[in-house]
Amino acid sequence: MATVAAKFVEQSQVPVVESGIVRSTVFPNKLRDLRRKAGYEMLTDFIRETGLKDINYTRLAKIERGQIFARPDEVIELAKLLDVEPMSLFIDTVEKDFDRESWARDHTEASLTFRGGTREDMRIGAALRIRRRELGLSTTDLKKKYGMPAATASRIENAERPFHRWPDKIRKATAKMMGGASMRDIARTVTAYEQEGRLDAMMAELFSQRSLDQRHNASLLALVQKLPGKKAEKFAAKLEKLMAEKGLVDWSANLSVVAAAGQPDIFSEDQTMPVLEGKTHDGWTLVSETKKTFTRNFEAPGIAIKLDKPVLGLGIPTSALLVFELIDRSEVKGEMVLALIDGPRVRVVSARPAGRGFKLAQVNPEWQSSLSKESSVRVAKLSQIEMA
Template sequence: MIDFYRAIVFPNRVREQRQRRGFAKLLRLSTKIPEIPYIRLSKIERGEVVARPDELRRIAAALDLAPTELLLDIDASDFDIAVWAEPFSDGAVLDQDEERFAVLLGAALRARRTLDPALTIAVIERDFGLPPVNLSRVENAQKPFGRWNAAIHTALFALFDVADEAELRAEVEQRHQAGTLAPFLATIANPETRITRTRERVAELVTALNEEAPPVLASMPLPLPGTPVSAIRLVPIFGLALPQGLIGHQPTGETVEAPHIAGPRAFGLKVCRATLGGGLPAQATVVADPDRLPLPGGLAALREGESWRLLSVASDRDGRMIGYSVNPDMEVPLDDCDPSSLAAIVSAVFL
């Protein structure tokens, strides 16, 4: 079964409510929410990424409604994802054969990488010229083979050791017929997996939005010179140096001053190693805020299990947020990460 709506992970009522509130174009609404980049806002409205609670609160505030009014019940009898997705289509008729091949190719690429421990993401980029962000997109079958450029085609030919597209299609089909792709197909082409994941994330958002909403501190003006400053707020510091540039979430017993823009869940994180280069030395401490979305040009902390990874944030030419690390050398497509695993870095202290 091919899931034609596999790229939609968060169907919502943003577009509907935006138009009801008189915003014919998303760009006009975007100007009222400068904290959310337009590309990110567009992806939220199109359901391509799951919004964070603070993002929904900002969108709702701009539309003058309750944040939960932006959510959809995908189990409601009147919800049809085909009808919901239609306004976002480009008018092209889906080619089922090409959609099928895109999914099989994604599964074959996942199998190729998973079954060869030496074929790491870094090796694929270095030896085959396939950047991590594009590797992720191909593995998730985000578009048909014909819509990838010649460089991606060449990288895939090399990865599968074939001469051209015809040989690649034959190789992928042969692997599918042999049953080697079956364990990997369910993560790409199973609508039930997508629906279950969407249902869980919407439930988490409902819970978070029904809790007492934290103040949107990023919108507060800075105090004027001479204005008395409120009491200093100290937050706990965590940090333990781990292999591969990771930072363990272990209490240090120390505290650090948090800036006024930091949210209620902010905490300090020891850098431990200069994973982003000399500009952020090992002895520095950063303040991470899970209630704020990382933005291009800033820094982010990405939760990996019980550890954190510090990344510098930039945008690729398609507007996707990418997190970079120098040591180890890696790229992480942040738009593909669970928003709850990301925290913006709002300050740094150099000791």
């Protein structure tokens, strides 16, 4: 594919982690230090002299550099070979003085010093994920339909290397997914998503500090919880507490539906209901009734809201009337637009499955800070949109 000058129009600057080496360092650990302390200067020495067979050199090197998480059985095996407790391999990354970037640079080989793409590569990755979801495809589906391996798609979406360094056939496959054949077509798609407001939300989901912290800590917690011993239990408890304090816990784990009698009720039982409007601050909209009314097309209690800010991006303008239907939390499945209702306050979010719960997103990543504490909110799904 010939190199084509492509102009990417940046309408806003979503706060993201620019450093590729920080984004790709997910599991800082003490493996290298413990290995050398035990007298194994090189990884090959360690593998040969200990008889390690269940972890190959490439995977072990990635674990040592913090690029991937070790499995629980691998942690236990490595600790046994080094004659230490499993938790001895861990670094307390929740401490305030821990510097992830310094650790990563100290543990990265010279030939691998540059990890991750630029902001432009991040925007291509975000656009690819938006497009993949539009097509309803998983990363594993891409191999059959576009000839792109699942691992490669994931690395592009997470901007783990500059896009121009991918093979020509991968760049062509990306352009084909975008409905074109060249870098110019990719740039056109990125710009379109940006103008619609969807790119900002995806950039925040993939690359904001909060999003990275949430993913890294959740994976670390899941690993530690599977390890034996009091030290593992203590570390897990400390990590859980920190995640709760910073609002990084999956909100749906504690979400429960509260009876209408338990809080001021803004839902209407009548088919024709008042339109609610209000001011949005920190992602919440404090609503009140207007003289306008709207007749809904469903039977369950509902609310009709007109927002003053495009919290989900420019794809749903503020002139649109959003009509939500009250549902039980168990009915939240797949990707949905939800309204979380806390008395007279409403937070409109996009939700998608993530682990055992759901990940919520708005355009501004800072507006996601308190979602994990909303155990008393009620949930409604978007059922109608009326454009002005």
